[in-house]
Amino acid sequence: MRTFLSIIGPLIAALGFLPYLRETIKGSVRPRIASWATWSLVTGIATIAALTQQAYTSAFLTGIATCVELSILAMALRKGDYDYNWVDGASQVISLLGVVAWLLSRDAALAIIFNIVADFFGAVPTFYHTYLAPHDEAWPPFMLGGVGAAVSFLAVSSVSFITAGFPIYLALVSFALGLTIYFRQKMVPAKEAHA
Numbered sequence: 001m002r003t004f005l006s007i008i009g010p011l012i013a014a015l016g017f018l019p020y021l022r023e024t025i026k027g028s029v030r031p032r033i034a035s036w037a038t039w040s041l042v043t044g045i046a047t048i049a050a051l052t053q054q055a056y057t058s059a060f061l062t063g064i065a066t067c068v069e070l071s072i073l074a075m076a077l078r079k080g081d082y083d084y085n086w087v088d089g090a091s092q093v094i095s096l097l098g099v100v101a102w103l104l105s106r107d108a109a110l111a112i113i114f115n116i117v118a119d120f121f122g123a124v125p126t127f128y129h130t131y132l133a134p135h136d137e138a139w140p141p142f143m144l145g146g147v148g149a150a151v152s153f154l155a156v157s158s159v160s161f162i163t164a165g166f167p168i169y170l171a172l173v174s175f176a177l178g179l180t181i182y183f184r185q186k187m188v189p190a191k192e193a194h195a
Contacts, residue, residue: 009152016144038122134184
């Protein structure tokens, strides 16, 4: 059952972002390039790290996420939000510091913490963008991403911070993004939203 859940979780998240990718291609969703570039880097490194440790379940989760994120990044580079402000810059600097600390860390728990820090600060530009222009985003893919991460958490055989910390974080940040987009879209009429 755990093997099934470890496959289904990432697939739910990936399939949830296919409409997001389609809407990006159409131009109705404008992903924040700073976020998708950071997320691609973080999950790409996590995939390589998992493969070197022969942690194939983790590598599957992060590998699928990396493929989805790179696809969205490629489309965002064509149709995304090119505004780059101090929030994007500061977030990317903090994310990169988190990535460096993560790569240099010899302690597994610290490595997870730095990974979470790097990923979270990758999300900050999208949270900020959602506040300013909520109709440039779509909430259902992030909610499905949260469901996928929660299902991946259920696949963990022995629960500890090292094994479950990142899936729990990923579920929480995905749900937070989805709910933020949903409620901001309800609060701000489309014609009043600005980028």
